[in-house]
C-alpha cells in the first residue's frame with residue numbers, strides 16, 4: 001500500500017489528505033492543531049506523533065502549509081533529515097518562488113525528487129478532489145508526481161522546472177485580481193451612468209469585455225446565480241487570500257524587475273478591503289468597496 005505523509009491539515013489540507021485516504025493509500029497525518037489531528041483520525045488517517053514520525057516511512061510526502069517560512073522550516077528541520085531518500089516530496093502550499101526553489105535545490109542536493117505543486121480551486125475543490133495543480137519539477141519526475149496527486153486533482157499541468165508551479169500560480173492570481181477589479185469598475189461605472197447592470201452583463205458577456213470574472217464569478221448579484229455575490233460575498237475565495245497572492249506577485253515583480261503597475265494597484269485595493277475589516281469576504285466584494293458600500 002502506498003504510504004503518504006501529509007503535513008498541514010487546515011482548510012485545504014484536511015480535504016486533500018482525506019481524498020488520499022479514500023483512494024486506498026495509508027495516510028500518516030500531522031498538524032500542529034489538535035482539532036485537525038482528531039478530524040484526520042475520523043477521516044481514516046493515521047495521526048502521527050510528530051512530523052518526523054509522519055515522514056519516516058513515506059513513499060510520498062505532501063505539505064499544505066500557510067507560507068514560505070513554514071515550508072522552509074518543515075523541510076529543513078524535519079522532512080529532509082527524516083524522510084527516506086526515495087520518497088517523492090511535493091509541496092502544494094502557495095509560497096514565494098524563491099522559497100520553492102531553495103527547498104527544491106536542498107532536497108535535490110540530498111538526493112530527493114521534489115516538486116512545487118500549488119493549486120487552483122478552493123476548499124470545495126479540495127474536498128471534492130477536483131483541484132488543478134501547477135507543477136514545477138524535473139521533466140522525468142512529472143509522471144510520478146501526476147500519479148501521486150491523482151486522488152486530489154481534476155488536472156495536473158507541468159509548468160516547468162522548480163518554482164515554475166509557484167510562478168504560474170501567482171501570475172494567474174494576479175491576473176484574476178486585476179480582472180475582478182476591472183469588471184467591478186465597469187459595473188460601478190454602468191451604475192453611475194444609469195445603465196441596467198443586467199443589461200450591461202448581457203452585452204459585455206457577449207462582447208470583448210467577456211472574461212471569467214464577469215461570466216463565471218460576476219461580482220454584481222444576479223447574473224451568475226452560483227457566484228458568491230448572491231450570498232453576501234460569503235464562502236468564496238477570501239479577500240485576505242487574494243491579498244496574500246498579490247503580495248507574492250509584487251515581491252516576485254520586484255525581484256525579477258517585471259513591470260506590474262496594475263498588479264501593484266490591485267494589491268493596494270485588496271489591502272484596503274482587508275484593512276476595512278473584510279478579510280473573509282469573497283474577493284469579488286471589491287465591487288462593494290468601490291461602490292462605497294463596504
Ligand code: NAD
Pocket residue numbers: 007008009010011012013030031032033036051064065066067070074092093094095119120121122123237238241244
Ligand atoms: P490553513 O491556515 O487553514 O491551514 C494551514 C495548516 O497548517 C493549519 O492547520 C496549521 O495548523 C498547519 N501548520 C502550520 N505550521 C505547521 C507545522 N510546522 N507543522 C504542521 N502543521 C502546520 O490554510 P489553508 O487555507 O489550508 O491554505 C494552505 C495553503 O493553500 C496556503 O499556502 C494557501 O495560500 C493555499 N491555498 C488556499 C486556498 C483556500 O481557498 N483556502 C486556495 C488555494 C491555495
